[in-house]
Amino acid sequence: MGFGEGGCTISTLRPELLSALRLIVITDQGLAAPRAMEAVVEKALLGGAPAIQLREKEKSSGELLEVGQRLRELTGRYGALLFVNDRFDVALAAGADGVHVGPEDISVAALRERVPAGFIIGYSCDDVAEARRAVGAGADYIGCGAVYGTTTKTDAGVAIGLERLNAMATAVAVPVVAIGGITPERAGEVAATRAAGIAVAGAVMTAEDPAEAVGCLMEPFQSRAAEP
Amino acid sequence: MGFGEGGCTISTLRPELLSALRLIVITDQGLAAPRAMEAVVEKALLGGAPAIQLREKEKSSGELLEVGQRLRELTGRYGALLFVNDRFDVALAAGADGVHVGPEDISVAALRERVPAGFIIGYSCDDVAEARRAVGAGADYIGCGAVYGTTTKTDAGVAIGLERLNAMATAVAVPVVAIGGITPERAGEVAATRAAGIAVAGAVMTAEDPAEAVGCLMEPFQSRAAEP
Numbered sequence: 001m002g003f004g005e006g007g008c009t010i011s012t013l014r015p016e017l018l019s020a021l022r023l024i025v026i027t028d029q030g031l032a033a034p035r036a037m038e039a040v041v042e043k044a045l046l047g048g049a050p051a052i053q054l055r056e057k058e059k060s061s062g063e064l065l066e067v068g069q070r071l072r073e074l075t076g077r078y079g080a081l082l083f084v085n086d087r088f089d090v091a092l093a094a095g096a097d098g099v100h101v102g103p104e105d106i107s108v109a110a111l112r113e114r115v116p117a118g119f120i121i122g123y124s125c126d127d128v129a130e131a132r133r134a135v136g137a138g139a140d141y142i143g144c145g146a147v148y149g150t151t152t153k154t155d156a157g158v159a160i161g162l163e164r165l166n167a168m169a170t171a172v173a174v175p176v177v178a179i180g181g182i183t184p185e186r187a188g189e190v191a192a193t194r195a196a197g198i199a200v201a202g203a204v205m206t207a208e209d210p211a212e213a214v215g216c217l218m219e220p221f222q223s224r225a226a227e228p
Numbered sequence: 229m230g231f232g233e234g235g236c237t238i239s240t241l242r243p244e245l246l247s248a249l250r251l252i253v254i255t256d257q258g259l260a261a262p263r264a265m266e267a268v269v270e271k272a273l274l275g276g277a278p279a280i281q282l283r284e285k286e287k288s289s290g291e292l293l294e295v296g297q298r299l300r301e302l303t304g305r306y307g308a309l310l311f312v313n314d315r316f317d318v319a320l321a322a323g324a325d326g327v328h329v330g331p332e333d334i335s336v337a338a339l340r341e342r343v344p345a346g347f348i349i350g351y352s353c354d355d356v357a358e359a360r361r362a363v364g365a366g367a368d369y370i371g372c373g374a375v376y377g378t379t380t381k382t383d384a385g386v387a388i389g390l391e392r393l394n395a396m397a398t399a400v401a402v403p404v405v406a407i408g409g410i411t412p413e414r415a416g417e418v419a420a421t422r423a424a425g426i427a428v429a430g431a432v433m434t435a436e437d438p439a440e441a442v443g444c445l446m447e448p449f450q451s452r453a454a455e456p
Contacts, residue, residue: 089317
């Protein structure tokens, strides 16, 4: 698709973060049901998922922290990163590696002032100028989408497509993670862009075999990394 | 009513906190409408309200922080304390004086580990053993209620009454703030217990004259403090 040409600005960043950003599995108890979300997460971790993002909008703060603590234990056991959506209080209290925020949440600049050194901040946006401002304020990676239509996040807006994803990944100095409607079948064409990886909720949370889904989603990114 | 007899354990605590806990005005944009909640808060501050608690469940994190920053500016101008309900991330980012949590929120112990020295933690409960555990974990005051029936918080449970409020205020070593259905008319009988003060949403947010409502709500507590 011609997306791979030119210099790669992301190769100078923390390699362990780059590797973890190949696949972020976003939790959703509603999608995982009737299975416990934690059971689906554990299968995803068994399948090699390098990062989990806790995103459960319906839970109270206390419940969210309890789930966060269980996921911290699980991700720790498998050597995966744990991010928490929106809530840096829960992220800090659970000992998570980072927080993921969007335009409606606490700003990256306000977060960066408050979190410990090395704490990872992800920021959702699909606009290059806004992404660069977020990076300037301290964002470690950008979540960009929805690449395709998505059914799991009702406020994700219209699909931006692969060209715009690639333009974003080329234009900002930190890893760009593609999100929105990504399935195992589509992972190959996303990996042909300069996106560092993908974030999915439905493709893993609803999978009959979450470990297998993780393998299929990651394979094109691992093959790409192995290329000379 | 006989509630005033015996030793007073709360008199040894920080006097500025004790004084501020005479009245906590809890925000509620829904109740303040069609007026802007911030305008009602400013009138309450003009009337002498010593503490404001930001509690707006419907707002996104980013909106909540913006409101928190505006209230921080306002409360700072009037020398009042600012608490944030539930969200210590918003409380920290807005530079609030404290956070107020309940059994469904992040635990007092987990909060105390994460907040700076001097940060105030309030905890809602109506059970003496639970209140003592919260104080042991680091709570600076207890919110106790609903003393009367309340219409502004749907999950507040049944009314506990003045006797139980007084028993709680007698049994725990930190100030106890009465909450739930308190009006200017009822403030006198609440001030006859050992409660350090009261917290209200409706009585100020819906008041035609919020400054006057604040005066009426605080008067019995100020008279009590002035007694020899």
